[in-house]
Amino acid sequence: MTIGTLIRRAALAGVAAAALAATPAFAQKTKLTVYTALENDQLDPFKKAFEADNPTIEIAWVRDSTGVVAAKLIAEKDNPRADIIWGLAASNVGAMAAMGMLEPYTPAGAAALKPAFKSGKTPDTWIGMDAYLSVLCFNTAEAEKGKKPKPVSWADLTKPEYKDSIVMPNPASSGTGYLTVAAWLQTMGEEAGWKFMDALHQNIAQYIHSGSAPCVQAAKGERLIGIGLDTRGASEKTKGAPIELILPKEGLGSEMEVTAIVKGTKNLEAAKKLADWATTKKANELYAKTYPIVALPGVTNTPPNYPADIEKAMVKNDVEWMAKNRDRILAEWTKRYDGKSAPKK
Amino acid sequence: MSLSTPLTRVRASRDDLLMRAGVALLAVVLLLMVGLPLWSLLVKGFQDRDGNFVGLANYVSYFSTPALFNSALNSLHVAAVCTLIVVPIAFLYAYALTRAVLPLRWLFQGVALIPIFAPSLLPGLALIYLFGTQGFFKSWLGGGQIYGFEGIVIAQVFYCLPHAMMILVTALATADARLYEAADVLGASKLRVFFTVTLPGAKYGVISAALVVFTLVITDFGVAKVIGGNFNVLATDVYKQVIGQQNFSMGAVVGMVLLAPAALAFAVDRFVQRKQVALLTARAVPLVPRRKAGRDIFYTLFCTLVAAGILAILGMAVWSSFIKYWPYNLSLTWANYKFEAFDANGWDSYTNSLVMAAGAAIVGTALTFTGAWLTEKTRGFHLVRDLVRLLAFLPMAVPGLVLGLGYIFFFNAPANPLNFLYATMAILVINTVAHFYTVGHLTATTALKQIDPEFEAVSASLKVPIWRTFARVTAPICLPSILDVAVYLFVNAMTTVSSVIFLYSPDTKLASVAAVNIEEAGTTAAATALCVVIVVTSAAVKALHLLADRFVLGHLQAWRRR
Numbered sequence: 001m002t003i004g005t006l007i008r009r010a011a012l013a014g015v016a017a018a019a020l021a022a023t024p025a026f027a028q029k030t031k032l033t034v035y036t037a038l039e040n041d042q043l044d045p046f047k048k049a050f051e052a053d054n055p056t057i058e059i060a061w062v063r064d065s066t067g068v069v070a071a072k073l074i075a076e077k078d079n080p081r082a083d084i085i086w087g088l089a090a091s092n093v094g095a096m097a098a099m100g101m102l103e104p105y106t107p108a109g110a111a112a113l114k115p116a117f118k119s120g121k122t123p124d125t126w127i128g129m130d131a132y133l134s135v136l137c138f139n140t141a142e143a144e145k146g147k148k149p150k151p152v153s154w155a156d157l158t159k160p161e162y163k164d165s166i167v168m169p170n171p172a173s174s175g176t177g178y179l180t181v182a183a184w185l186q187t188m189g190e191e192a193g194w195k196f197m198d199a200l201h202q203n204i205a206q207y208i209h210s211g212s213a214p215c216v217q218a219a220k221g222e223r224l225i226g227i228g229l230d231t232r233g234a235s236e237k238t239k240g241a242p243i244e245l246i247l248p249k250e251g252l253g254s255e256m257e258v259t260a261i262v263k264g265t266k267n268l269e270a271a272k273k274l275a276d277w278a279t280t281k282k283a284n285e286l287y288a289k290t291y292p293i294v295a296l297p298g299v300t301n302t303p304p305n306y307p308a309d310i311e312k313a314m315v316k317n318d319v320e321w322m323a324k325n326r327d328r329i330l331a332e333w334t335k336r337y338d339g340k341s342a343p344k345k
Numbered sequence: 346m347s348l349s350t351p352l353t354r355v356r357a358s359r360d361d362l363l364m365r366a367g368v369a370l371l372a373v374v375l376l377l378m379v380g381l382p383l384w385s386l387l388v389k390g391f392q393d394r395d396g397n398f399v400g401l402a403n404y405v406s407y408f409s410t411p412a413l414f415n416s417a418l419n420s421l422h423v424a425a426v427c428t429l430i431v432v433p434i435a436f437l438y439a440y441a442l443t444r445a446v447l448p449l450r451w452l453f454q455g456v457a458l459i460p461i462f463a464p465s466l467l468p469g470l471a472l473i474y475l476f477g478t479q480g481f482f483k484s485w486l487g488g489g490q491i492y493g494f495e496g497i498v499i500a501q502v503f504y505c506l507p508h509a510m511m512i513l514v515t516a517l518a519t520a521d522a523r524l525y526e527a528a529d530v531l532g533a534s535k536l537r538v539f540f541t542v543t544l545p546g547a548k549y550g551v552i553s554a555a556l557v558v559f560t561l562v563i564t565d566f567g568v569a570k571v572i573g574g575n576f577n578v579l580a581t582d583v584y585k586q587v588i589g590q591q592n593f594s595m596g597a598v599v600g601m602v603l604l605a606p607a608a609l610a611f612a613v614d615r616f617v618q619r620k621q622v623a624l625l626t627a628r629a630v631p632l633v634p635r636r637k638a639g640r641d642i643f644y645t646l647f648c649t650l651v652a653a654g655i656l657a658i659l660g661m662a663v664w665s666s667f668i669k670y671w672p673y674n675l676s677l678t679w680a681n682y683k684f685e686a687f688d689a690n691g692w693d694s695y696t697n698s699l700v701m702a703a704g705a706a707i708v709g710t711a712l713t714f715t716g717a718w719l720t721e722k723t724r725g726f727h728l729v730r731d732l733v734r735l736l737a738f739l740p741m742a743v744p745g746l747v748l749g750l751g752y753i754f755f756f757n758a759p760a761n762p763l764n765f766l767y768a769t770m771a772i773l774v775i776n777t778v779a780h781f782y783t784v785g786h787l788t789a790t791t792a793l794k795q796i797d798p799e800f801e802a803v804s805a806s807l808k809v810p811i812w813r814t815f816a817r818v819t820a821p822i823c824l825p826s827i828l829d830v831a832v833y834l835f836v837n838a839m840t841t842v843s844s845v846i847f848l849y850s851p852d853t854k855l856a857s858v859a860a861v862n863i864e865e866a867g868t869t870a871a872a873t874a875l876c877v878v879i880v881v882t883s884a885a886v887k888a889l890h891l892l893a894d895r896f897v898l899g900h901l902q903a904w905r906r907r
Contacts, residue, residue, distance in 0.1 A: 173590075
């Protein structure tokens with residue numbers, strides 16, 4: 001962009017502002033500040049669809065990765081800048097509910113949603129939108145080169161042939177990492193769970209500080225196997241990566257994206273309108289373009305390159321148990337695997 | 346020292362009072378920009394998650410985990426190794442630029458600055474393309490892997506080199522030719538001249554450069570995150586606490602631990618400063634290097650080698666930004682440069698970055714240079730001047746994540762009358778100036794230290810107000826350094842991420858942040874493409890600077906030549 005166009009734009013903006021001020025009859029749009037960790041390419045369609053049904057409201061996104069958005073929301077607690085959260089991990093939003101940061105509200109369409117997608121409080125503190133899983137991304141091209149068999153279960157991953165070829169998110173720095181670990185501990189039981197992770201640790205090349213990076217690394221052939229976000233694996237495959245998404249037969253941990261109104265918002269009415277809209281069929285159809293599992297029963301769409309029947313592979317996940325035991329599990333995990341992380345050769 | 350403690354107590358002149366008022370104002374500004382935001386975060390280290398005072402409980406629990414000791418040791422280890430590699434290379438390179446006759450000197454000077462133009466994402470990604478599992482030169486590692494200690498060291502050396510070089514060029518650029526002539530006449534050996542004339546003159550610069558590199562490596566988490574593998578350092582510990590677990594109390598504890606190197610650096614700096622004497626006395630004759638075949642060939646080869654290494658990393662990044670799908674489809678495409686497809690803000694974030702960087706360069710240069718001058722030239726008032734020096738040193742030692750969070754707590758507080766700044770472009774500018782204050786301050790101080798206080802003494806005896814001496818003598822002499830600082834602030838503002846990531850609003854998203862977001866979304870090539878756009882922009886600004894420098898040196902600095 002040239003300086004000329006910049007100046008012209010600034011001048012136009014000035015003229016527009018003056019025109020607005022001069023015509024008080026002109027209906028002012030409510031600017032709704034929405035904090036989100038949705039994918040970048042989802043933002044525009046979501047905004048357009050909502051604003052088409054609510055022409056008096058305009059969405060202004062603040063988007064970043066889950067950890068950054070959560071940290072920002074909590075840091076702004078005493079003087080909230082967000083009106084509403086639309087698309088952030090349930091475990092993070094659950095913690096904010098416990099801190100009293102949310103405005104309880106049960107949206108108009110909540111009754112129709114699957115029970116697992118609701119906070120269980122009356123009125124609801126948050127409402128689920130969709131769910132994602134922590135899957136295995138397996139690079140078939142590299143497997144062929146190295147003559148490595150395809151794993152079908154979590155237990156397979158502890159076999160010596162996968163030494164130094166698996167990456168997973170570090171649970172201390174990634175929500176996906178924590179949900180993966182928590183699912184193992186819940187399905188296998190604590191003792192067997194830790195024993196499994198001890199064995200897995202021998203094959204881990206790296207604990208990465210991100211939930212999406214493992215599948216990207218597997219897709220680019222940096223590593224043979226990545227344990228991480230399903231959507232990222234599917235989208236990499238769509239772009240041409242030689243990977244396969246595997247659902248280990250013991251079952252997988254899952255996490256939800258949710259909507260919640262921020263307590264102290266100056267635009268409560270508009271925020272409620274968005275919370276209502278977020279439960280509609282139209283909204284769920286948008287969610288389903290990226291995620292196969294959404295809150296409204298009957299809305300189904302398997303995005304390209306997703307494994308079929310992914311909803312059946314989900315293990316029952318106790319969100320409250322996850323929140324209550326987080327500090328203890330992370331301390332134990334860090335002691336076992338992070339403290340002795342000498343650089344591997 | 347003897348200058349500032351006169352034998353008889355003289356009443357403060359009008360100049361003195363003016364200067365002291367200036368220093369006091371500077372102290373207030375720095376407290377608002379650096380001190381109070383940091384304090385509002387670090388105080389959380391003494392609170393539990395609900396904000397109740399718990400004394401040292403967080404410290405006790407952190408220090409009793411074995412992971413801390415491991416991280417601290419790793420941080421010190423990697424920082425020491427990087428410093429020992431970077432400072433000698435940067436010194437030789439700066440020496441070549443200032444004291445030898447190089448062909449295409451301007452080119453070597455420009456190439457060495459490239460790393461500073463690049464977001465820290467770029468060297469990490471380029472090294473993975475070069476030495477990763479699918480990398481071209483993987484065999485060079487002899488079965489080892491780039492993820493871990495070696496990767497961090499290579500990427501940090503790349504990243505820190507220009508920072509050190511910039512300080513050392515300033516330190517070596519002003520030399521008094523008479524000293525070398527005298528040594529020559531007296532028949533001193535080259536080695537002896539080096540150790541008795543060159544090194545003492547540049548000592549302050551060498552130590553500053555070492556301190557800057559050491560603290561940069563300790564506090565940077567970007568490189569460690571991308572290429573660090575399982576090699577834990579303190580900066581990634583902050584990331585785990587703040588971003589991974591939203592545990593600000595523990596994040597504050599690690600942030601406080603990270604301040605230790607800064608405290609050390611501050612102490613060392615004060616000690617060295619006391620011994621530094623002015624190099625460029627009022628009677629000094631500037632040194633102009635003369636041709637000397639053997640030396641010139643050696644330095645040309647050395648600079649070529651360093652420049653080739655830098656260009657290899659940049660070249661890999663540029664190439665990869667055109668690749669369709671690494672490593673399985675190497676055909677080339679422009680698609681990665683259509684940023685609208687990867688980020689809702691598209692090219693707007695790039696425009697925002699330009700505005701922000703220009704703002705930071707103008708505001709920051711004025712503040713750091715005037716600030717350094719006030720701190721150096723004010724007489725007496727030691728307590729406030731030391732406070733200013735301490736505040737100028739702090740930002741370098743603070744990880745961006747800590748500073749950014751501190752800004753939220755301080756500027757977003759309902760009771761803070763400044764909270765109208767929050768979520769504006771202004772706060773991004775203020776935050777960036779604060780974040781990069783230290784190197785600007787050190788560069789300006791190094792330049793000022795080399796000017797003989799006699800200039801001021803003469804002006805004072807001629808009853809010229811001190812601010813006129815500042816505008817007519819001091820600033821013009823230091824103009825090359827002033828331009829250096831401005832460009833330094835501009836290019837860093839183009840690449841900064843860790844602090845501003847907490848502070849941008851829907852209308853003020855920056856290109857550097859967008860690059861990180863795009864990389865996190867898995868579209869590595871597009872992220873690299875945006876990094877390349879940032880590099881090209883900063884390189885263009887630097888080219889303008891070099892042209893301006895030539896003009897400035899040609900006209901205003903004519904007195905430096907014989």
